[in-house]
Amino acid sequence: MASSMSYxxxxxxxxxGAGTITFRRMFGEYGLYCDGKYFAxxxxxxLLVKITAPGEALLPDCPRGVPYEGGxxxxxxxxxxxxxxxxxxxxxxxxxxxxxxxKKAAK
Numbered sequence: 001m002a003s004s005m006s007y008x009x010x011x012x013x014x015x016x017g018a019g020t021i022t023f024r025r026m027f028g029e030y031g032l033y034c035d036g037k038y039f040a041x042x043x044x045x046x047l048l049v050k051i052t053a054p055g056e057a058l059l060p061d062c063p064r065g066v067p068y069e070g071g072x073x074x075x076x077x078x079x080x081x082x083x084x085x086x087x088x089x090x091x092x093x094x095x096x097x098x099x100x101x102x103k104k105a106a107k
Contacts, residue, residue: 004030006064007045014082018089027068041074043067048074051061052095055088 008023008030015021019035024040032040032047040049048067049055055075056062068104077088 003042003045007080008042011042011047011079014079014085015089017082018086019093021089029067034089036099037096038094039089039092039096040066046076048093049077049088050107051075054095058088058091059084059099083086096101 006093012021012023012030015032015034022033024033025029025031026041029044030042031038032042036049040047042048044092046067049054051064058077059077063076065075066073075088077085079085
């Protein structure tokens with residue numbers, strides 16, 4: 001079941017204070033970015049966030065799920081808890097490596 005755009009928009013509103021939140025269609029679902037870093041996805045109308053040590057420390061009892069068959073385990077935070085969700089996005093993105101610059105194509 002594909003995620004609805006209204007759910008993606010709701011999640012983005014909940015995350016609005018964490019930074020610049022954008023999305024991209026990926027594999028028929030949606031990848032979420034905060035200030036340019038991929039940190040979460042919306043699959044089957046569920047928000048799944050990458051697991052990092054600071055994220056686990058913030059939400060030690062957070063349920064986990066797999067976004068799609070063969071995917072890695074991710075956190076399934078409560079999207080209704082806006083303040084905690086924004087903090088999870090902040091600490092997760094801070095723990096992720098910086099985006100590598102693209103190499104220019106050789107001519």
